Amino acid sequence: MTLPPVPPFTAMTAARKVRIAEDIWNTRDPAAVANTCTADCHWRGRSYFAQGRAGIVSILAQKWRRELEYRLIKEVWAFRENRIAVRFVYEWCDSDGQWFRSYGNENWEFDNQGLVCRRAASCNDAPIQANERKYDWPIGPRPFDYPSLSNLGL
Numbered sequence: 001m002t003l004p005p006v007p008p009f010t011a012m013t014a015a016r017k018v019r020i021a022e023d024i025w026n027t028r029d030p031a032a033v034a035n036t037c038t039a040d041c042h043w044r045g046r047s048y049f050a051q052g053r054a055g056i057v058s059i060l061a062q063k064w065r066r067e068l069e070y071r072l073i074k075e076v077w078a079f080r081e082n083r084i085a086v087r088f089v090y091e092w093c094d095s096d097g098q099w100f101r102s103y104g105n106e107n108w109e110f111d112n113q114g115l116v117c118r119r120a121a122s123c124n125d126a127p128i129q130a131n132e133r134k135y136d137w138p139i140g141p142r143p144f145d146y147p148s149l150s151n152l153g154l
Helices: 011-025 028-033 053-066
Strands: 039-044 048-051 068-080 083-093 097-111 116-128
Touching: 011 028, 011 048, 028 053, 028 097, 039 053, 048 053
Parallel strands: 039 116
Antiparallel strands: 039 048, 068 083, 083 097, 097 116
């Protein structure tokens, strides 16, 4: 399977790849996210590790059972050849109605077909009040004209 854009990345293709990933993550469909990765992808996020699509699906299913009303924005931080570094911020609430804003970074390495073969992510959660939320679009991908992280001051 090929998932364009493929390496080597330019500023334009890296930005497009990141927006595609953001849109897929905002579906909250673990299998869709896992299908952007190689069958044996090495995946790290927070304190969990997985290798392969089944492990990624398991991690993300658990994540989205806990992180309700999830909305995410990603932005290119840097890129070269077959790697992209991303910063991201997402908002979510827990089952008690407590809202959070989560800030993080991801490093992606891609194979020649444009699939993620290695992902390493770090993330921190900050509690916020509901009236501090900045992401107010309906659940699903961010509207095309919605501000970026930089435009939101995040």
